[in-house]
Amino acid sequence: MLNFDQTKNLLMQSKYRYELQDVERPNLYREIFDYESIPKVPFNMRHVPEEMPAEIWMTDTTFRDGQQSVSPFTVEQIVHLFKLMNRLGGPKGLVRQSEFFVYTDKDKAALRACQELGFEFPEITTWIRANEKDFELVKQAGVKETGVLVSCSDYHIFNKMHLTRAQAMDKYLGIVKAALARGIKPRCHFEDITRADFYGFVLPFAEKLMDLSRESGIPIKIRACDTMGYGVHYYGAALPRSVPGIIYGLHHYAQVPSEQLEWHGHNDFYKVVSNAGTAWMYGCSSINCSLLGLGERTGNCPLEAMAIEYASLRGTLDGMDLTAVTEIADYMEREIGLEISPRQPFVGRNFNVTRAGIHADGLLKDEEIYNIFDTATLLNRPALVAVDATSGLAGVAHWLNGYFRLRGDQVVLKTDPVVAYVREKVDELYAQGRNTVMGDQELEILVRDADKERYTQLLTHRSR
Numbered sequence: 001m002l003n004f005d006q007t008k009n010l011l012m013q014s015k016y017r018y019e020l021q022d023v024e025r026p027n028l029y030r031e032i033f034d035y036e037s038i039p040k041v042p043f044n045m046r047h048v049p050e051e052m053p054a055e056i057w058m059t060d061t062t063f064r065d066g067q068q069s070v071s072p073f074t075v076e077q078i079v080h081l082f083k084l085m086n087r088l089g090g091p092k093g094l095v096r097q098s099e100f101f102v103y104t105d106k107d108k109a110a111l112r113a114c115q116e117l118g119f120e121f122p123e124i125t126t127w128i129r130a131n132e133k134d135f136e137l138v139k140q141a142g143v144k145e146t147g148v149l150v151s152c153s154d155y156h157i158f159n160k161m162h163l164t165r166a167q168a169m170d171k172y173l174g175i176v177k178a179a180l181a182r183g184i185k186p187r188c189h190f191e192d193i194t195r196a197d198f199y200g201f202v203l204p205f206a207e208k209l210m211d212l213s214r215e216s217g218i219p220i221k222i223r224a225c226d227t228m229g230y231g232v233h234y235y236g237a238a239l240p241r242s243v244p245g246i247i248y249g250l251h252h253y254a255q256v257p258s259e260q261l262e263w264h265g266h267n268d269f270y271k272v273v274s275n276a277g278t279a280w281m282y283g284c285s286s287i288n289c290s291l292l293g294l295g296e297r298t299g300n301c302p303l304e305a306m307a308i309e310y311a312s313l314r315g316t317l318d319g320m321d322l323t324a325v326t327e328i329a330d331y332m333e334r335e336i337g338l339e340i341s342p343r344q345p346f347v348g349r350n351f352n353v354t355r356a357g358i359h360a361d362g363l364l365k366d367e368e369i370y371n372i373f374d375t376a377t378l379l380n381r382p383a384l385v386a387v388d389a390t391s392g393l394a395g396v397a398h399w400l401n402g403y404f405r406l407r408g409d410q411v412v413l414k415t416d417p418v419v420a421y422v423r424e425k426v427d428e429l430y431a432q433g434r435n436t437v438m439g440d441q442e443l444e445i446l447v448r449d450a451d452k453e454r455y456t457q458l459l460t461h462r463s464r
Helices: 075-089 105-115 132-141 165-181 198-216 243-253 272-281 303-314 323-336 357-365 375-379 392-403 417-431 440-450 452-462
Strands: 002-005 010-013 057-060 095-100 123-128 145-149 185-190 221-226 261-265 286-289
Touching: 057 303, 075 095, 075 105, 075 303, 075 323, 095 105, 105 123, 105 132, 123 132, 132 165, 145 165, 165 185, 165 198, 185 198, 198 243, 221 243, 243 261, 243 272, 261 272, 272 286, 272 303, 286 303, 303 323, 323 375, 392 417, 392 440, 417 440, 440 452
Parallel strands: 057 095, 057 286, 095 123, 123 145, 145 185, 185 221, 221 261, 261 286
Antiparallel strands: 002 010
């Protein structure tokens, strides 16, 4: 049958419904995942259209998946981070939801404390096992939506749960019906989707879920979980690893609305951010993230990365406050004891710090030459220069201007006598065998030794 599509203004073939393939033996895609070698990326050169949704946003899993990779947060820490997350997402709620565990007394206390803040965003959701008893915990928490684990690869169905595909689908549909009967919105976590039989299990299951969604009038969400980070964004890549193919298939064939589609990726192969952006591009409204990319193994998609990606794609911050990102990173290091890689984009202490003398000279003349954007305004992170044996006069001058927050007519040039004195003393230290970067306090002492009166003036300016 042909139908005229009002959105594409073209005659489109009616949607084909896929039937469950209840195979006797698991399909483990051994030609791709043989385990003895690096997983292969197959191509079939089938190109699917990009279909960016009208609305896109981020969700958060810091207090669920993220917390599984670090020492458990205290209630106070969760509340503080939740407040910063609210500020980051802005009035439009671009950090739309945040999911919590509901099993321990501490889990429940943290959830209640965040509910009591009265924020519209992030909306608090939960995550539970595919177990009817767990729905009572969700109801007691007063939460409207919960994630439910519905593993979809044969690795899980056959080798972990020891079920057939038909048995797994029956079990999952029963759990979803139980949630709907209680008036709870189910968010189905299609675990390990990048190793799953897409046409033999994923699509038939997704179609059944959409049938239930239409019958109940309750939107059922599907979270496509790239549990092992196998997803690839390459144009023309084949399933099961193709992110465009997965999102297009769920949206086009299973008719899952964009706002009911969510992507959850892991960074095992360094592709977590590019895969997330690709999911947006091909019709998925929601990207599940965690603060600083926390999560088991290599972690989840960093929330701060997708906030920047959102601004890149939409050309606006839409009310997001990116200075909250810097406060989140500072709090994570200072209060929680998390070790952040110094070169981690946007949050590492050296992400916008240069060491090369020639780069420092460029920064001194025009910061835009060597800084990715106005990090001082957007992230409250001014571009800095690390002073070492290769920094030169320009490096010292730029450090001095950054450290003492000098702007306009107050900027110190590399010809300044104080700069020359500090550079001379630094050279002496490295000539004596020093091999580490100079610390801010060490350099401050050298400025004081160069000119005490000038140093006092600089300190006064810095404290304003």
